[in-house]
Amino acid sequence: MTTREACIELDNQDVLSHARARFSLSEDVVYLDGNSLGALPRATSAHVAHVVEQQWGRDLIRSWNQHDWINLPQKLGAKIAALIGAHADEVIVADSTSINIFKLLAAVLQLPHVVSDENRRVIVSERGNFPTDLYIAQGLNELLGNKYQLKLVDADQIEAALDHTVGVALITQVDYRTGHVHNMSALNKRASAAGTHIIWDLSHSAGALPVALTESASELAVGCGYKYLNGGPGAPAYLYVTRSLQTQLSTPLAGWLGHAAPFNFAAEYQPAANMNRFLCGTHSAISMAALECGLNTFDNIPMAALRQKSLALSDLFWQLMDEHCAAFGFICVSPREHAVRASHLSFAHPHAYAIMQALIARHVIGDFRQPDLLRFGFTPLYTRFVDVWDAVNTLREVMNKDEWKATQFQTRNAVT
Ligand SMILES: Cc1ncc(COP(=O)(O)O)c(C=O)c1O
Numbered sequence: 001m002t003t004r005e006a007c008i009e010l011d012n013q014d015v016l017s018h019a020r021a022r023f024s025l026s027e028d029v030v031y032l033d034g035n036s037l038g039a040l041p042r043a044t045s046a047h048v049a050h051v052v053e054q055q056w057g058r059d060l061i062r063s064w065n066q067h068d069w070i071n072l073p074q075k076l077g078a079k080i081a082a083l084i085g086a087h088a089d090e091v092i093v094a095d096s097t098s099i100n101i102f103k104l105l106a107a108v109l110q111l112p113h114v115v116s117d118e119n120r121r122v123i124v125s126e127r128g129n130f131p132t133d134l135y136i137a138q139g140l141n142e143l144l145g146n147k148y149q150l151k152l153v154d155a156d157q158i159e160a161a162l163d164h165t166v167g168v169a170l171i172t173q174v175d176y177r178t179g180h181v182h183n184m185s186a187l188n189k190r191a192s193a194a195g196t197h198i199i200w201d202l203s204h205s206a207g208a209l210p211v212a213l214t215e216s217a218s219e220l221a222v223g224c225g226y227k228y229l230n231g232g233p234g235a236p237a238y239l240y241v242t243r244s245l246q247t248q249l250s251t252p253l254a255g256w257l258g259h260a261a262p263f264n265f266a267a268e269y270q271p272a273a274n275m276n277r278f279l280c281g282t283h284s285a286i287s288m289a290a291l292e293c294g295l296n297t298f299d300n301i302p303m304a305a306l307r308q309k310s311l312a313l314s315d316l317f318w319q320l321m322d323e324h325c326a327a328f329g330f331i332c333v334s335p336r337e338h339a340v341r342a343s344h345l346s347f348a349h350p351h352a353y354a355i356m357q358a359l360i361a362r363h364v365i366g367d368f369r370q371p372d373l374l375r376f377g378f379t380p381l382y383t384r385f386v387d388v389w390d391a392v393n394t395l396r397e398v399m400n401k402d403e404w405k406a407t408q409f410q411t412r413n414a415v416t
Helices: 004-013 017-022 044-056 060-066 069-083 097-109 131-143 155-161 184-193 285-296 303-324 352-361 385-400
Strands: 091-093 122-126 149-153 166-172 198-201 220-223 238-241 344-348 367-369 373-377
Touching: 004 303, 004 385, 044 060, 044 285, 060 069, 069 091, 069 238, 069 285, 097 131, 097 166, 097 198, 097 220, 097 238, 122 131, 122 155, 131 149, 131 166, 149 155, 155 166, 155 184, 166 184, 184 198, 303 344, 303 385, 352 367, 352 373, 352 385
Parallel strands: 122 149, 122 166, 166 198, 198 220
Antiparallel strands: 091 238, 220 238, 344 373, 367 373
């Protein structure tokens, strides 16, 4: 049996333990949902207050130049690029993930070799992909007169589905339910051989595990700013386009900030010759300020150490579940092998929703995902080994005392 003291000892030896001080976390909460909403960085409140009071309040519109608000999408894009193995000029921060998916999907489907090839009328995605990815593809296809067939396949069928009929594939690297990780290099290789393109959704990977966009020959990607990147609720998202494709792709949302010279106010749209063309309208300088603090929490954190700790945390959680909760019928649906496991674990249980509510009432915060999953995220910058021990111990108590059966845990909230 692993003791709580042994977990405290693991924290004492943890090379990343200092990073927890970068966050504002209550000691009475075990937060295992950083994969959904990253915790508040300690620097954010003061920086956002400064941006609001000084930059907006006193410097007013001068701040677009004086405080370089105008270049925040590029500046923060470069910071994200460092986390996902891309070049600084290949990532830009803009809009939401859903909107960026729309922009890139439409842009790829407008490429001359895709438009002109009557045999390339398939959009491939995974059946269990995050719904927004599928909805955006459906909506775009409708807009295009249902010219495409949206082909949804299971994870292990994606590689085979990437053939010469495919105009574009939309693949989420890490499954939001199971945490299964796709092999980007292998799928990119296959897509390239079939003359097609993959848009990667990195929402559950960036900041959680090493992502190597250049090394894996990835062409296109999008991702969230509010999960592992700690940018705050509804933080701006980002998109990545490999250098060689940047000027070949046209965004369908040709807004003024994507123009080569926005302040010429020309009547004709002329896209910028770089990532700026994927911008649309004016960004929120306040949201960008919060995202910047989120990204700064990764300063001087080696991604390899982060990954090592992430796997150690999930290994420990799984082991403790086996030791303490084996009698309660939880079934882990996440991969056992490290190579294909991301930074969260999900456990199936027929009463998953009520159990998660009862856990949250005891200040152990994870989340519930349909149809029957309790999901626990491990964010190595602030999750401690002792948190893992406390979480499993609390779950054991919730189950032993049937706490989850209380009436108040049976009704679904709007957000689960
Ligand atoms: C894989 C994936 N893509 C996209 C999103 C959300 O996109 P948006 O920020 O546009 O709501 C999520 C949210 O959880 C997600 O898990």
